[in-house]
Amino acid sequence: MGPSVDAEVLVVGAGPVGCWVAAELCAAGVRVVVVEARRERVGWSRGFVVHPRTVEIFQSRGVAAGLLAVGRRLPTWHFAMGASRLDFTALPTSFPFVLLQPQAHTEQLLEEHLNRCGGEVLRGRSVVGLEQEAGRVVVRVVEDGVEGVVAARFVVGCDGAHSAVREGAGIGFSGNVDSMVCPTALVELADPPPPERYMQTGERGVFFAIPLPDGRFVVSTVDHAVMNDVSAVWTAEAVRESMVRVAGTDYGMGAAERVSSIGNSAKQADRYRDGRVLLAGDAAHVHFPMGGQGMNLGIQDAHNLAWRLAGAVRAERDGLSWDGLLDGYEAERRPAGERVLEDVRAQMALVAATGADGVALRARFEALLGGHPEVNLEYARRLSGIDVRYPGGDGRRVPDLELEVDGERVQLYDLLRRVGPEFVRVAVGGGSGDVVAERVVGPQWALAEGWGAPGLLVVRPDGHVSDE
Template identity: 40%
Template sequence: MNEQQHEVIVVGAGPTGLLLAGDLAEAGVKVLVLEKRGADISNLSRAFAVHARTLEVLDARGLADDLFALGGNRLGELFLFGSAKVKLSGLDTRFPCVLMTPQYHVERVLRERAVAAGAEFRFGCKVTGVDQAAGRVTVRTEDGDRTARYAVGTDGVRSAVREAVGIPFPGEAVLESMMLADAVLDAPPAHSPAVGSANGAFCFIADFGDGTWRVIAWNAADQRAEDAPVDTAEIRTALTLAFGTDFGMHEPRWRSRFHADERQAPAYRAGGVFLAGDAAHCHSPAGGMGMNTGIQDAANLSWKLAAVLRGADAALLDTYEAERHPVGEEVLRASGRIIRVAANKSKVMKVVRGAVLGTAMRLEPVQHKVTGMISGIDVRYPHGRGEHRLVGTRAEDVDLADGSRLYEALRGGRFAVLDGTEPTGAVDVASAEPDGLTRVVRPDGYIGWAGEADPAAVRAYLEARAAIH
């Protein structure tokens, strides 16, 4: 493919970049993915939790069942600090759970889809700079330049794209010398995941369902340099401090050390360059929301890029940062609260934490708020003055008149109109809603327009956002 034919360059082939590339390629956009790692990308990764809203995002692309088929542990509840229970099984979704599965399973289904849709990949390609001129973006690499109309940095916390366009990444390190491993437990805990915090140590362990457990551990009394090798005994010590046992941990498949930062870019865009995923925001692993937030960034941005490239109003791209930056900010706050409570060394705090959280989580409003936040189900985007209150809310996966589901109708980056309005080229028409309201559902599964039946208003909405003329 000639480089001048590229319309979007995606830098980074993690989950965020792969979903974005797949969406664009399925929409007919000529997309190039640049990845600094080799084609034999390591299957060792930090992320492990796929939450309900992300499963819905994958379902809208026909991928959720493929991911479940690769294995994992489907959990309907989480236990935080003993008696504090997060009941995901009560969520109003086709996926009332969290799927504990390695990140490389997620990457596998997303990468296979992107390749099948025609996305082009270049591995071992390190970005050295980004220039913008005359409405095009040039991404400079060690083996040549590539140009496109737009570029998206999905290249992680140390994003070369973010640095090249001069967007700062303010924040701080929350915890240093955190350890991570996948290992076998001879005497595993009764519940998964399990969180332990005591004696200056904090640990999280989760069952992948294949005989291995993800272990994240931190010991305040034993802080080492980030590049120091992780010894198995070091992790066992932290587990024993936090839980009173090391669960018979042995045979770690891999081990690594990292530090947990809280950082967020003040802007997600510089001209024709966008940031998504860890390149735009990073936080502690508490809550397992990092990969999920990045995938949902990509789902928000992809259809907008495709629409503008096909003639929709360019102002549509301004809504990406307006909608996703507040979400990233809230995830930082939520994960920060969890990790700070967990890492608190006070014995008094430990007693108070268990009692207060256990009681609070038995209150329905608290339970609803916590489950909605962690799962991503309650994320909503702002609506404008005069717009219906449903605008910006997640659309539930309703059954349609033809026997299919709404999220099946969204596949291929399509809009869906819920009420029986006359169809147009890029939308599917679904069954009537019981409240009599017409809803236009965006390709990312959020309601873009709502109101009493008004074909002219629906068409005006779609003409500005779906390049329908």
């Protein structure tokens, strides 16, 4: 049985990553407590981009419809804000687009999903420290100025870039500090650019504008003239001046709020686990939001971690060991994070290269993406998250295959949704499994990739192929 606990898993932080890991754990029958420092969810959206792999994950749990109904679908995306767009329509996925959708709305849907799975967020509780003891973690939590403790078998730190859980577990956060900064503000634009000019790269830097549902814009620049002044204090007037320098106009900028800057520091936790403490999302990695990948990467961490942790909890209930199961989390997700950090660094180097040399470098890169469909597709696959392949076996993520089962057409992701975070064995062409399918009938691109081969397809709870 082990020492007493208040929860099997304590999730710290109810951002998108905390909500997802907690929902998966609740669905797997784990006793979860979620604590969140903020009394209310933030209405303000940092991000907008939901990538195809994340939509696939949501679809496999029945959460995608709410996003797909309202999000704006973009058939192309960018690498380093270049004009040669990445063609997402060529991606082998049922969701071949970037979904633009304010992060606040995504977070609301994920918290509602968590509630449907039986979990709730305990707000106004800040974690300030933790101790690992034999068989449990004792976490210090402050509510209304009063400190108490919560004990759990495992703790997941989803508490963002300045993670108190990471700090409490003594896990380092390594990488580069800011060497450049980009001013940003939420503004009214009386004369906004047309959509094809929302992203502009020129000799003096990059300007970009993200339209919000209320008609305002988040504007930002990579302004070669001032980008290395990392200690600059930005004002609305300075943002306007920067827009004029880079884009040649302030687009009729009116009232501005949330004037700040975003730096290019890129850091990753030295370990994703220390004993019974695990990290996911921004607590494990941060980078400049180029390409809109941070939340996506974090949700994909959560999806990988939750079934492992549910397995560890069950193993511990049965007096079995669980180390190997949790070691797999770091082995699979740390390299995925490293790859995103590397891509973001490469993009930052491209946009920050100055003068005629920078123009030439970007032009060469544009020519590569624009003139070589296979290079374009490779970058689209990388950013979309669909080509993450875990080491040690097949490791690919399984697409939403259309199966023929008892003469009926069935979508694989509908089966996964019904089963929840469990392994699913699909016997294609006969044999024994949880599902016996006569054959895989589509999509065509999946058949072309070999997904229709007869045999046993074992799908892990996170939707990747298992070699078991």
